[in-house]
Amino acid sequence: MKLLNQSLIYLSVAFFFIIGIWSVIFYFNLKDEIRDSIDDGIDNNRLLILMKIDTDSTLLLQNEFGGNNFKINPIPKEKAVTFTDVFKDTMMYRLNENDLEPVRLFRSAFIHKDEYYRITVISSLVEEDDLIEDSFWSVVTLFLILVVSIFIVNNVILKKVWNPFYDILNQLKTYRLDKNEKPIQINSKTKEFLQLQEASNTLINRSKEAYFSQKEFTENASHELQTPIAIIIGKLELLLESQDLKDKDANTIAEVINMTGRLKRLNNSLLLLAKIENKQFLDEEMVSINELSKSFISNYEDLIDFKEIEIKLEENADLKVKINVALAEILISNLIKNSIFHNVENGDINIKITKEEFMICNTGNPTALDPKIIFNRFVKDQAKTQSTGLGLAISNAICSSYQLDLNYDFIQNKHCFKINFKNLFKTD
Amino acid sequence: MKILIIEDEVDLRETIKESLVKEQYVVETAGDYTTAFEKVSIYDYDCILLDIMLPNGNGLDLLEELKKMGKSENVIIISAKNALDDKVRGLALGADDYLTKPFHLAELNARIKAVLRRKNYQGKDLIEAGNMVLDVQERTLTVNNQNVHLNKKEFNILKYFLSNKNRLITKTALAEYVWGDNIDQADNYDFIYYQIKNLRKKLVDSNAEIVLESIYGVGYKLIEK
Numbered sequence: 001m002k003l004l005n006q007s008l009i010y011l012s013v014a015f016f017f018i019i020g021i022w023s024v025i026f027y028f029n030l031k032d033e034i035r036d037s038i039d040d041g042i043d044n045n046r047l048l049i050l051m052k053i054d055t056d057s058t059l060l061l062q063n064e065f066g067g068n069n070f071k072i073n074p075i076p077k078e079k080a081v082t083f084t085d086v087f088k089d090t091m092m093y094r095l096n097e098n099d100l101e102p103v104r105l106f107r108s109a110f111i112h113k114d115e116y117y118r119i120t121v122i123s124s125l126v127e128e129d130d131l132i133e134d135s136f137w138s139v140v141t142l143f144l145i146l147v148v149s150i151f152i153v154n155n156v157i158l159k160k161v162w163n164p165f166y167d168i169l170n171q172l173k174t175y176r177l178d179k180n181e182k183p184i185q186i187n188s189k190t191k192e193f194l195q196l197q198e199a200s201n202t203l204i205n206r207s208k209e210a211y212f213s214q215k216e217f218t219e220n221a222s223h224e225l226q227t228p229i230a231i232i233i234g235k236l237e238l239l240l241e242s243q244d245l246k247d248k249d250a251n252t253i254a255e256v257i258n259m260t261g262r263l264k265r266l267n268n269s270l271l272l273l274a275k276i277e278n279k280q281f282l283d284e285e286m287v288s289i290n291e292l293s294k295s296f297i298s299n300y301e302d303l304i305d306f307k308e309i310e311i312k313l314e315e316n317a318d319l320k321v322k323i324n325v326a327l328a329e330i331l332i333s334n335l336i337k338n339s340i341f342h343n344v345e346n347g348d349i350n351i352k353i354t355k356e357e358f359m360i361c362n363t364g365n366p367t368a369l370d371p372k373i374i375f376n377r378f379v380k381d382q383a384k385t386q387s388t389g390l391g392l393a394i395s396n397a398i399c400s401s402y403q404l405d406l407n408y409d410f411i412q413n414k415h416c417f418k419i420n421f422k423n424l425f426k427t428d
Numbered sequence: 429m430k431i432l433i434i435e436d437e438v439d440l441r442e443t444i445k446e447s448l449v450k451e452q453y454v455v456e457t458a459g460d461y462t463t464a465f466e467k468v469s470i471y472d473y474d475c476i477l478l479d480i481m482l483p484n485g486n487g488l489d490l491l492e493e494l495k496k497m498g499k500s501e502n503v504i505i506i507s508a509k510n511a512l513d514d515k516v517r518g519l520a521l522g523a524d525d526y527l528t529k530p531f532h533l534a535e536l537n538a539r540i541k542a543v544l545r546r547k548n549y550q551g552k553d554l555i556e557a558g559n560m561v562l563d564v565q566e567r568t569l570t571v572n573n574q575n576v577h578l579n580k581k582e583f584n585i586l587k588y589f590l591s592n593k594n595r596l597i598t599k600t601a602l603a604e605y606v607w608g609d610n611i612d613q614a615d616n617y618d619f620i621y622y623q624i625k626n627l628r629k630k631l632v633d634s635n636a637e638i639v640l641e642s643i644y645g646v647g648y649k650l651i652e653k
Contacts, residue, residue, distance in 0.1 A: 224508075226508035226530050227440060227508055227530075229529070230529040230530030230531060231439045231443060233531075233532060234447065234533055235439070237447075237533045237596070238446055238447060240598065240647070241596050245644065247645070250644035250646050251644060251645065251646055253646070254598055254599070254600070254644070257600050257601075258600050260530075261604065264530050301580070302580060302581040302619075302623070303619050306618075306619050306622055
């Protein structure tokens with residue numbers, strides 16, 4: 001959820017309660033105020049009637065409302081003396097509404113020419129349910145107007161305010177440590193954003209230093225080890241060419257050359273692993289896994305024929321992914337190579353490419369491998385001493401660097417490796 | 429043929445030199461940037477082997493100088509760095525090839541021969557030996573003007589041997605050449621043996637004037653009859 005909408009939700013909840021409480025209080029205040037002013041009006045009315053009685057005594061005969069808002073009834077003296085004025089809400093039939101409607105009623109007693117009377121004055125009241133309904137809808141409208149206007153304000157003004165933040169975010173997303181890019185730069189005078197910019201740049205510089213020192217280390221290690229190995233191999237090869245060697249000596253020399261080759265591969269593989277883990281393969285382009293598979297199958301064609309392996313390539317879709325070419329090649333060729341070398345004579349290999357998966361199954365050793373350890377470094381088939389035991393570790397490192405799933409399964413006596421490229425399709 | 433080796437490590441320089449002298453080349457050496465720069469400025473070489481990390485200078489800078497002089501097309505970069513950008517930069521600057529240390533001497537020979545062939549045959553990439561011609565571009569072998577069919581690996585193996593005439597090629601070097609750098613499985617030696625056996629049979633059947641001799645059981649040598 002976007003930051004802007006998040007604040008909108010919090011504000012809406014807050015407004016909901018504030019406006020809710022406010023409207024209840026407002027409602028009761030309003031009702032009180034209305035009642036007060038009605039009571040004042042009724043009282044005033046009574047005084048006016050009493051004054052009018054002095055000049056027009058016929059009013060004393062008005063003992064039913066009958067269209068007027070008062071009635072006067074004679075009462076005995078004893079009752080009149082103890083009479084207390086009373087205001088009350090009651091219901092009365094209204095002709096126009098054909099219903100009982102709330103009215104305010106006031107009773108009081110008075111004396112006129114030594115006779116005692118009771119006067120009742122009424123006034124129609126605001127209908128409460130109407131009042132509640134009307135004010136409820138006003139409050140809802142107010143709430144909606146507020147939310148909509150906050151939404152607009154958020155999206156127009158706050159977006160502008162938060163712009164430097166999104167700017168930094170975008171620059172960080174695309175920042176590449178290896179490309180010697182300029183530090184992050186934003187257009188803002190806001191203190192917090194400037195601090196964020198500074199913190200990002202400090203972090204970037206530290207990562208850059210670590211990145212380059214590690215890159216330098218792998219390169220130096222490579223250089224320092226490769227040159228002596230080159231000298232060993234060269235000198236031994238020249239020694240092998242000298243005329244008077246005994247067979248046994250020649251064989252020993254050849255074995256040492258062979259071992260040196262293993263040392264070289266081990267060194268190369270470890271450096272490759274370090275580089276993958278250090279994310280030094282950054283250039284990406286669209287690579288067709290179908291094409292890669294075909295080219296490696298054709299590269300190993302003669303060996304496949306030699307081992308009389310039957311290879312089947314099933315293409316259900318064209319799988320194209322954005323990935324570093326060198327890494328894609330290493331990944332696919334490692335798996336294909338494994339499926340050949342760990343196969344048996346007259347065995348078979350099935351490669352299946354679907355919309356998002358590359359799967360390779362091969363016959364071989366009839367027992368399942370332990371999926372928990374096969375991707376670890378230096379886990380190897382004891383019978384194959386020449387192996388560095390790093391092939392699957394490298395494949396796994398490549399997959400993890402792209403957050404791809406690499407799985408092993410033993411299905412119908414076949415060793416199956418499956419890569420799911422789904423993660424590379426996410427556009428975000 | 430004159431070759432210049434620019435390499436700071438004495439032992440490696442001398443080893444390469446010894447191997448190249450066996451191939452009848454005139455070999456000169458330079459151990460640092462300044463010496464190398466002087467030599468390439470004054471003399472012309474048919475092929476230059478260039479290390480990237482040099483005392484008092486960088487091989488790639490030297491390559492840039494060579495490019496200015498128009499002499500960069502027959503350079504083979506020899507480097508322990510297989511950092512991808514160096515490789516791309518080197519080739520962009522006109523270097524002909526890039527060989528990563530460590531390498532087999534036979535591999536170096538093959539690369540040098542390829543550079544020299546491209547330089548001398550004016551577009552045609554042919555290797556001749558006795559009564560046979562190997563066309564590297566067309567990937568064909570003719571013996572006495574008769575076409576002999578070779579599969580992909582047999583062709584590559586024969587090409588490798590022809591670039592290393594009279595030199596011992598170990599099985600290790602051969603396997604690496606045939607499979608690229610990262611083959612680490614023993615059973616491909618059986619495969620190599622099988623390919624050599626087939627190749628020998630084809631050579632005998634077509635009366636080619638070359639033989640692949642087994643040496644001590646550790647490797648092979650191509651000899652003209």
